[in-house]
Amino acid sequence: MSDNSAVSFLYAKEILSKGQQCLSKAYAYIKSQCMDGEGKLSSELLDNYQYSAYELAYCSAEFSAASFLIDYAEKLHKQKSGGQDIIYEQRIAMMFCAEVVQNARSKLSLRLLDYGISAALYEQTLNHPELNLFCQEQLQTCHYVALGEQLIQQEGYIADPQLGEDINIMREAFQKFSTDVVMPLAEHIHREDLLVPNEILQPLVDMGCFGLSIPEQYGGLQADGEEDTMGMIVVTEELSRGSLAAAGSLITRPEILSRALLAGGTEAQKHYWLPKLASADPFCAVAITEPDYGSDVASMKLKAERVAGGWLLNGAKTWCTFAGKAGVLLTLARTDADSSLGHRGLSMFLVEKPASDGHEFRYQQPSGGVLSGKAIATIGYRGMHSFDVFYDQVFVPDDHLLGGDAGLGKGFYYTMAGFSGGRIQTAARANGLMQAAFEQGMNYAKERKVFGHAIADYQLTQVKLARMAILLTASKQFTYAVARLMDAGKGQVEASLVKLFACKTSEWLCREAMQIHGGMGYAEESAVSRYWIDSRVLSIFEGAEETLALKVIARSMIEAADVE
Known part of the structure; x- marks a missing residue:
């Protein structure tokens, strides 16, 4: 060359x-x-x-x-x-x-x-x-070794991401918060399966985190008429570096709900709900997935039947993260019993409930309807609790149907609008997790000695660190590039591509960081064990890896292909 x-x-x-x-x-x-x-x-x-x-x-x-x-x-x-x-x-x-x-x-x-x-x-x-x-x-191996040695000399510093001064200031603020506040609490939250504490939640509310995707006219931080995907990505990345579940995923749900409201809500709904979401009063959760249907949104069965003054909801949802703490659930329901309509028979509702800090909740409405939930025991991604939620004659007033009568049958489209930023945000979560794992792997390799030398002195470790840096840099720059596309109204296919790449890469990188730690990497007290466990969820939520690859990426590429 x-x-x-x-x-x-x-x-x-x-x-x-x-x-x-x-x-x-x-x-x-x-x-x-x-x-x-x-x-x-x-x-x-x-x-x-x-x-x-x-x-x-x-x-x-x-x-x-x-x-x-x-x-x-x-x-x-x-x-x-x-x-x-x-x-x-x-x-x-x-x-x-x-x-x-x-x-x-x-x-x-x-x-x-x-x-x-x-x-x-x-x-x-x-x-x-x-x-x-x-x-x-x-x-050639010599290139990996040279790169690994350079990384060690630079204390793991990779490169200037070229995002501009404003974004850098934002990054520094949340990086400090992650290091000083989130990291000291993260391991205890994970090992005891606790709910994210107010020591983390309240400062994020004060910093305006929950209004990142909400326009200023509705009480948020986003400039009216503009998108700020990059700001959301950097905040998510730094919070995920502290803890994927106890910090990095906190702003996902308000972003989904706010995007859905902006896409289809009535003006009255926007003016009522968006300022509340921006101030996390209440917290919110998303109820889309059902026990028999995950990524197959069009086949959802939870029923909504029209009654005087509103709707009665009956059925079950699963994997509703933060549903206990939430005061409102964005719920996708079938409002038309004709199953042949598929996604055209779905509508979206805002279902209110009291907040609960426990692993179970049960709320009986004055009308007699019962909304209940039980947290699903998980191996990782702990801090927000993911719930099975049951709707038994749950009454929802007419003004809580997203978009009003004009929103009937449009729930699928509002779901897609809500999740439009979810895939790139998940890539940002993967990047933050990788950054934390890379830092831990680098530090341990320099400190731990075997056979009279620091692990970092060995060629194999240098190659590992080099490959980790290469893939981390590629994933971050891919994410930032897609963010710029999305802010320009493009990049939906690229958002799926970066989600697929970043999440699979995160699993490999966290595994390598764990391997560098040897036996200590398998101990609960080592953060890298949590990173690896948490990384596994990334390829599952926000569109399972297989569904994303087959139904979104490959299909779009095949449809666009020129057949000779």
Whole structure:
């Protein structure tokens, strides 16, 4: 590779382009095999290609991450002056680019027929001699070792994320809060399965955290008529660094509810509820998932029957995080009994209840209806409690139907609007968790000695730390890039891609940090054991990994593919 950095970045982009050619061909092939007699994409036929589609979706996520990382490194390099040496950020970008290409080769090379990729196309793209040389040069062990040594010398500092002064000030404030307040409480909350205490909640209320996605005209912090996805991401990232459950996920529910209200609420509902949500009075929870239906939102069964002055809700919801502490539940219910309507028969309700700090709650309405819940015992993600919630003749007044009568049958769309920022926010949560794990792994490697040397002195540890830094940097820059797209009204597919990438990466990175700790990593008293356990939930909530890859990412890519 040329020492000329401009040439190097261009070369890396060309390498990625060759890989993308293979992916595009594979998507087009699957599309050609899955068209029905009316020329439409058949979901039933697509199910015959689930494994291939899943692998392609993850390849697409990695290629997108690599492309954004190259752009970031190129921008940063232009701002620096000095010698001709390949700088730190450029090295990270080039090595990640090579890893992504190598991963794609591993997934596709042995099953070219499954993807409709000819041997000739494979030789011209993913197995091109220039591409082989690029991977061999970039993935040499000496580069990982040099990067690991540099990280150790820099106390784990990776690079300037290039987010601007205002965002940096916000980050510093929440980073300090996370370090000083959240981290000292996090382990006790986790081990005792406690509810997040007021020592964490009240300062976040005072700092306006719960109004980050609410416009100023409704009492929030977001400038009217503008999106501030980046601010939400940075706050989420830093709080998740302290604790995923006891801090990092606290602003998710008010964001979902506020986005749903902004998308479909009446003006009266917006003016009443949004200021309350911004001040966390009350806290809120989301009741979407049902015992038999998770990501399959269109099949939800909880029934809402119209009565004088309102609606009666009957049925059950599950995995309702923070439902005990919440004073209002955003509840998706079926208002039209005709099951053939699917998602068009769903509506959204705001169901009020008293707040409860326990693992169980039971609220009997004056009308006789009962809303009850019981916390689900979980191996991690502790601090907010996730509940099974039961609706027995629960009365909801007409003005608590989101959007009023105009909102009937639009619950699915309001759900999608509410969750529009959820995927990128989950990526931010994954990044915060990874940052905490990386810091713990780095510190322990420098302090712990085996066979007369610090663990950090060994080549294998240096390679581990280097790969952790590479993937963490890629995930963060991917997330920031998608945030900019979303603030410009774009990036919905990219939000799904970054969620898929960041969450899987978090599992690997937290596992490696745990491994660096050896036996202590398996002890409850070590924070890394909590990080690894918590990382497992990231690929499950906000759209299960498989559903996200198949039903959202792969399907959108296949639909957009050009069939020759």
